[in-house]
Amino acid sequence: MEDWPETIFALLRKYDVKQVALVPDAGHSRLIRMCLADNAMRVVTLTTEEEGIGMMLGAWLGGQRSVLLMQSSGVGNCINMLSLATLHRTPMPMLVTMRGDYGEFNPAQVPMGQATQPVLEAMGTLVNRADKTEDVGAAVEATLKFAYNTYRPTATLIGQRIIGAKTFGKD
Amino acid sequence: MLDRRELARAVLSERGDLLCVAGLGAPAWDITAVGDTPQNLPLWGGMGGAAMIGLGLALAQPSRPVLVITGDGEMLMGIGSLATIAVQAPPNLSILVQDNEHYGETGGQETATRHGVDLVAMAKGAGIRDARLITTMDQVAPFRAAAHARAGLVFAVAKIDAASKPLVLPPREGALLQARMREAILGPAAHLE
Ligand SMILES: Cc1ncc(C[n+]2csc(CCOP(=O)(O)OP(=O)(O)O)c2C)c(N)n1
Ligand SMILES: [Mg+2]
Numbered sequence: 001m002e003d004w005p006e007t008i009f010a011l012l013r014k015y016d017v018k019q020v021a022l023v024p025d026a027g028h029s030r031l032i033r034m035c036l037a038d039n040a041m042r043v044v045t046l047t048t049e050e051e052g053i054g055m056m057l058g059a060w061l062g063g064q065r066s067v068l069l070m071q072s073s074g075v076g077n078c079i080n081m082l083s084l085a086t087l088h089r090t091p092m093p094m095l096v097t098m099r100g101d102y103g104e105f106n107p108a109q110v111p112m113g114q115a116t117q118p119v120l121e122a123m124g125t126l127v128n129r130a131d132k133t134e135d136v137g138a139a140v141e142a143t144l145k146f147a148y149n150t151y152r153p154t155a156t157l158i159g160q161r162i163i164g165a166k167t168f169g170k171d
Numbered sequence: 172m173l174d175r176r177e178l179a180r181a182v183l184s185e186r187g188d189l190l191c192v193a194g195l196g197a198p199a200w201d202i203t204a205v206g207d208t209p210q211n212l213p214l215w216g217g218m219g220g221a222a223m224i225g226l227g228l229a230l231a232q233p234s235r236p237v238l239v240i241t242g243d244g245e246m247l248m249g250i251g252s253l254a255t256i257a258v259q260a261p262p263n264l265s266i267l268v269q270d271n272e273h274y275g276e277t278g279g280q281e282t283a284t285r286h287g288v289d290l291v292a293m294a295k296g297a298g299i300r301d302a303r304l305i306t307t308m309d310q311v312a313p314f315r316a317a318a319h320a321r322a323g324l325v326f327a328v329a330k331i332d333a334a335s336k337p338l339v340l341p342p343r344e345g346a347l348l349q350a351r352m353r354e355a356i357l358g359p360a361a362h363l364e
Contacts, residue, residue: 019230042230044259047251054220054252058192058227061212061349063357063364066227084217087345148364 004136004162005030008095009038011137015144018042018064021052025071027097027163032069049074053081056092065148068094072101072116072157073109082123082153091147094125094155095140101160102131105167120155131159172332173308175269179205179240181311182267182318186210187236189319190228190352194221194241196276197335198269202240204339209355212348213341219248222266226256229264232356236263238318243270243284243328250293256324257298265318265325271333279333294326305329 008031012020020035020043022028035041046052052068059066070078075096085092099106100113120127126146130139139156147154179201183191192212193199198221199213207213214221225239246268256264272285284290294302305314305327317325342348353361 019227042259044226044230044255047254050220051223051249051252051255054217054223054249055227057217057220057349058224058229059231060227061190061224061352061356062228062231063353063361064227064231081217081220084220084345087216088349089346090349 003030004133004158005034007137008140009034011140011144012041012067013038015148016065017067017144019044019055019059019066020069021046021055021066022069023049023071023074025069025097026166027071027158028069028095049077050081053078053084053092057084057088057090060090065091067144068092070094070096072096072098073112075116075119076112079119079123082125085153086124089151090153091151092153093143093147094120094153095143096155096157097163098157098160103160105170117157120153123153125153125155127155127157129157129159131161133162136162173305173311173329175201175271175331176204176336177308178269178311178329178331181308182238182240182315184315187319189236189238190232190356192221192225192228192237192239194218194239194245196242196245198240198242198245199341200336200339201269203341204336207341209351211341212352215343215345218245219252221245222249222252222256225264225266226252226259226261229261230259233261233263235356236265236319236321239264239266241266241268242275243268243272243290244274244282246290247283247288253294253297253299253326257294260299260324262323263321265314266327267314268328269331270328271331273333275333275335279335290328291326299324299326302326303328
């Protein structure tokens with residue numbers, strides 16, 4: 001069986017995603033490497049995650065599909081900008097690697113990690129979760145389809161049970 | 172000090188297939204005063220996001236010139252996007268900041284540019300090689316030509332009069348604004364995607 005980052009990458013290709021906006025997260029590092037190696041995808045590293053929301057609107061205006069990759073803390077940076085998705089009815093799929101979620105070591109990750117899903121939902125985003133490796137493909141595919149077919153912000157939260165908790169050597 | 176409406180009129184003259192994204196508030200009213208068209212996306216919100224919308228659009232439509240017109244306050248809120256955009260450097264993107272050194276829309280409070288913050292220097296520091304200051308109307312035509320040339324990312328700050336102008340409001344329905352621009356670019360098939 002292929003690993004979950006390969007599964008996501010194959011889905012981005014299947015759905016013809018041309019612009020990949022991201023602020024790096026360790027959990028997304030393999031997926032980011034695959035996107036960078038693909039000449040059909042434009043990878044744009046952002047200074048803050050909300051830039052990706054504007055970029056996804058621009059991409060859709062110009063007829064291209066896009067996706068935003070970020071960790072859960074970045075969701076907080078996007079809150080107001082997500083108004084654009086609802087206002088303009090723009091497909092904005094987000095793939096969020098969770099921190100502050102399951103076995104977290106870093107106290108700073110907990111407030112935003114615990115608020116990630118309510119905050120997205122408060123801004124009109126359809127959210128699903130994947131907490132087992134075998135669920136990632138179906139969840140991400142639903143998020144991409146929901147966004148591109150029904151014109152709205154959508155998100156898959158990839159749980160820390162899948163990614164593993166970073167323990168800074170203090171297991 | 173340029174007049175903001177005269178500036179917008181000059182920049183958008185003989186615009187051909189140029190697409191224009193305008194930051195919320197006065198810049199959106201300005202491009203609408205020149206003439207509302209499906210090739211305009213006047214923003215009603217998303218403060219700080221105008222330049223990034225321009226980036227996504229310019230990357231998706233490399234054969235068309237894309238112009239972002241926005242305020243100094245709006246540009247300052249998304250100032251990090253200058254770094255993001257400089258790295259991508261789409262040759263068909265230009266950004267024009269209408270710098271009145273104030274948050275005009277909210278009652279005329281001073282912005283950082285009033286206190287010496289230099290947006291041209293910040294753009295240059297981000298790596299945008301063609302970053303210019305416009306203080307007279309005869310500098311506008313060369314900027315307009317550069318925006319149409321699709322020969323490199325261009326950033327300009329135009330110092331404008333702080334006086335506010337009569338409101339000229341575009342449609343408020345964001346779905347309409349998006350759909351009409353998509354149709355202008357992609358044809359009626361845009362609505363079947
Ligand atoms: C996130 C956010 N903060 C504050 C506002 C309120 N606001 C609307 S327009 C504006 C000022 C815009 O100033 P500038 O971009 O310089 O345009 P000007 O009116 O001066 O031409 C502000 C602060 C807002 N709409 N959104
Ligand atoms: Mg201003």
